[in-house]
Amino acid sequence: MEATSIIMTVYVFVLAIFVGFELISKVPPTLHTPLMSGSNAISGITILGALVVAGKEGGWEDLSKVLGFAAVFFASLNVFGGYGVTDRMLLMFKKDKKKNKQES
Amino acid sequence: MDALLSLLHADWLINLIYLVAVLFFVIGLKRLGSPKTARQGNALSMTGMFIAIVITLFTKEIVSFDMILIAILSGAVIGTFIARKVAMTSMPEMVALLNGFGGIASALVAMAEYYTNQGTVTDDTIVYVTLILSLLVGTLTFSGSIVAFGKLYGIIPGKPLIVTLSKPINIILILGCAAAAVMLHGQISSAEYVYAILGASIILGITLVIPIGGADMPVVVSLLNSYSGIAVAMTGFVLHNNALIVVGSLVGASGIILTNIMCKAMNRSLANVLFGGFGTGDSGPAAAPTAGGELQVAKTTSPDEAAMMMDIAEKVIIVPGYGMAVSQAQHVVKKLADMLEKRGVDVKYAIHPVAGRMPGHMNVLLAEAGVEYDKLYDLEINDEFSRTDIVIIIGANDVVNPSAKTDPSCDIYGMPVFDVEKAKTVYVLKRSLNPGFAGIENPLFFLDNTQMVLGDAKKTVEGFIAALDEMS
Numbered sequence: 001m002e003a004t005s006i007i008m009t010v011y012v013f014v015l016a017i018f019v020g021f022e023l024i025s026k027v028p029p030t031l032h033t034p035l036m037s038g039s040n041a042i043s044g045i046t047i048l049g050a051l052v053v054a055g056k057e058g059g060w061e062d063l064s065k066v067l068g069f070a071a072v073f074f075a076s077l078n079v080f081g082g083y084g085v086t087d088r089m090l091l092m093f094k095k096d097k098k099k100n101k102q103e104s
Numbered sequence: 105m106d107a108l109l110s111l112l113h114a115d116w117l118i119n120l121i122y123l124v125a126v127l128f129f130v131i132g133l134k135r136l137g138s139p140k141t142a143r144q145g146n147a148l149s150m151t152g153m154f155i156a157i158v159i160t161l162f163t164k165e166i167v168s169f170d171m172i173l174i175a176i177l178s179g180a181v182i183g184t185f186i187a188r189k190v191a192m193t194s195m196p197e198m199v200a201l202l203n204g205f206g207g208i209a210s211a212l213v214a215m216a217e218y219y220t221n222q223g224t225v226t227d228d229t230i231v232y233v234t235l236i237l238s239l240l241v242g243t244l245t246f247s248g249s250i251v252a253f254g255k256l257y258g259i260i261p262g263k264p265l266i267v268t269l270s271k272p273i274n275i276i277l278i279l280g281c282a283a284a285a286v287m288l289h290g291q292i293s294s295a296e297y298v299y300a301i302l303g304a305s306i307i308l309g310i311t312l313v314i315p316i317g318g319a320d321m322p323v324v325v326s327l328l329n330s331y332s333g334i335a336v337a338m339t340g341f342v343l344h345n346n347a348l349i350v351v352g353s354l355v356g357a358s359g360i361i362l363t364n365i366m367c368k369a370m371n372r373s374l375a376n377v378l379f380g381g382f383g384t385g386d387s388g389p390a391a392a393p394t395a396g397g398e399l400q401v402a403k404t405t406s407p408d409e410a411a412m413m414m415d416i417a418e419k420v421i422i423v424p425g426y427g428m429a430v431s432q433a434q435h436v437v438k439k440l441a442d443m444l445e446k447r448g449v450d451v452k453y454a455i456h457p458v459a460g461r462m463p464g465h466m467n468v469l470l471a472e473a474g475v476e477y478d479k480l481y482d483l484e485i486n487d488e489f490s491r492t493d494i495v496i497i498i499g500a501n502d503v504v505n506p507s508a509k510t511d512p513s514c515d516i517y518g519m520p521v522f523d524v525e526k527a528k529t530v531y532v533l534k535r536s537l538n539p540g541f542a543g544i545e546n547p548l549f550f551l552d553n554t555q556m557v558l559g560d561a562k563k564t565v566e567g568f569i570a571a572l573d574e575m576s
Contacts (some may be wrong), residue, residue, distance in 0.1 A: 005344075006228070006230050009230075009341060009344070009346070009349060010230075012346055012349050012350060013337060013341075013349050013350075013353055016337075016349065016350040016351075016353035016354055016357075017353045017356065017357045018357075019130065019353075019354065019357075020133075020353055020354040020355070020356065020357025020358050020361075021357045021360075021361060023130065023133050023134050023137070023354070023357075023358065024133065024137060024357070024358040024361045025361060026137065027136075027137045027362075027365075028137075028138075028139065029455065029457050029463070029464055029467060029480075029482050030139060030464060030467040030471075030477045030480060031136065031137065031138075031139060031142055031464065031467075032362060032365070032457075032462075032463030032467070033195060033199070033462055033463060033464035033465060033467065033468045034136065034142060034146070034464070034468075035133075035136050035137065035358065035362065035463075035464075036199060036325065036326055036329055036359075036362060036462070036463055036464075037195075037198075037199045037202070038132075038133070038136050038145070038146050038149060039133065039136075039329060039333070039354070039355045039358045039359065040199060040202055040203050040206065040329055040332065040355075041149070041150075041153075041202075042129055042132075042133070042149055042153070042351055042354070042355055043203075043206045043329070043332045043333050043335075043336050043351070043352065043355045044153070044205075044206050044209070045129075045153065045156065045336060045347065045348060045351045045352070046206060046209045046210045046213060046335070046336045046339055046348060046352075047157060047176075047209065048156055048157070048160045048345060048347060048348060049210075049213040049339050049340075049342075049343045049345060049348060050209055050212070050213050051157070051160050051161065051163075051166060051172055052160065052163055052165050052166060052343070053213055053216040053217070053220070054171045054172050054175060055161075055163075055165065055166030055167065055168055055169065055171070055172050056165055056166065056167065056168070056220075057167050057168065058168070060171075063216075063219055064215075064216040064217075064219040064220045065171065065216075067212045067213075067215050067216035067219070068171070068212070068213070068216045069171045069172075069174075069175050070175075070209075070212050071208075071209045071210075071212035071213045071216065072171070072172055072175035072176060072179070072209075073175040073176075073178060073179045074179070074205040074206070074208050074209040074212070075179070075205070075206065075209035076175060076176045076177075076178075076179025076180055076183065077179040077182060077183040077202070077205045078179075078183070078202050078203075078205040078206040078209060079153060079179075079180075079183070080179060080180045080183030080184050080187065081182075081183035081184070081186055081187045081198075081202045081205075082183075082187075082202050082206075083146065083149075083150050083153070083187075084183060084184050084186075084188060085187045085190065085195065085198060085199070085202075086146050087143065087146055087147075088187065088188070089192075089195070089468050089471070090142050090143040090146055091143065092192075092468070092471040092472050092474075093139055093142065093143075093471045093477050
């Protein structure tokens, strides 16, 4: 990578961290678990890298392809399992229908 | 068609669509922060993931799809199956396990990158350093999450282990990793250095988590979550993939914030949680329940008697803890609350931020039982206890321990706790009179207005319900 594109990547990294802090600075305790499992599912995005490794030319004798295969499998578990449990939990949260007061 | 494909193969287009996917994640995470929009937020984030995966399949480097299909589909089937089947009470260990899978996936990608690009990987310091970091962090996230899973599942003892040894071991392991990384840089084809880093990272994950007590698991689980995000970001640097860098950083930052919330709720620093070996139970006799040299005796009562008091109460606050999860009492607790409400009793729930074994653990269980989330209060409810007739403590201990306010020698001194002792009557549902998970004596049990109802929490609450039934 040339120097300018490295700097751009670091820019992206640092700014994304700040966005992350700003996004989640105030979350009610009720949502702590879904937020954790939801962001956990998001970290399965590593599957993008795994796909490229597992999809290149070659067969099962290629060690790096097999590693990629395992990576896709685990990341896929992470993505589907993570979104699955998060949605199941969020489905359960409901508000008292009798009360209509605004609450965030 | 060919023109369309070559357009789709263009890096700039893929990157542009990654940007769209990233926006879905950002908005999704934002919406996850409010109960009203949370489910929609999760759906947005799923959409982002779908877009990102589909467009990646058009990358020109991807030419064979057999392995990809087998891996994605088997992961999807198994993942969806366990997500549907897992009990809500097992959610902490489930989250820990899934998190470990994310970590190992990042480490495996880094490993594959090492084998593929041995010739060029040392050309660029950032690529090399992040490759090592993604191996290290990804692997330790995996082994650490497995240990956390073991502790939460009960295979590994929940109490802190090898507390004093772990610090020097960790330092040696980190230095060893750094040394191996430097050696590897000189001889990039010597895979044994990679194995050394992998081995050290596995052990590091174990020695980082094993000294931490079960009561501190909420902090550990959210910290490991943050680590898995960091591993993703590092992998992103290795692959020059902006989507991984941005999304990994988002997850890393959100995990850190959650960890910080947990630490604040216990009034302890992160370093203290990680290295303090909290809950060893050998904090000395300072917190022993003696007054004037005399051993105090806790009063016990029967479910029937307690139910009679509930029948005439006006305001009841329920304080659940890990014991409710263990005995799966959330459904009967909801039933008891419904019965009391039918009698005109005002019922609220007081939930400490670190109750249970994961952030928001109690909230999830009560939501499963159908309790509306606006009946759940955290420490803000503290000024209501003095106007409360009955407090029912279900398997919680440290979060209602008044020593945290009065006894500076106590392990949890300074941690914000519920002022339950201000209520007229406090019923403590507990398996036995042994100290709680953290091994700290609780003087609350010996107060005049406290009554212990010993036994399994679920059975005891069922006893309340049966007794109330007879009265009506």
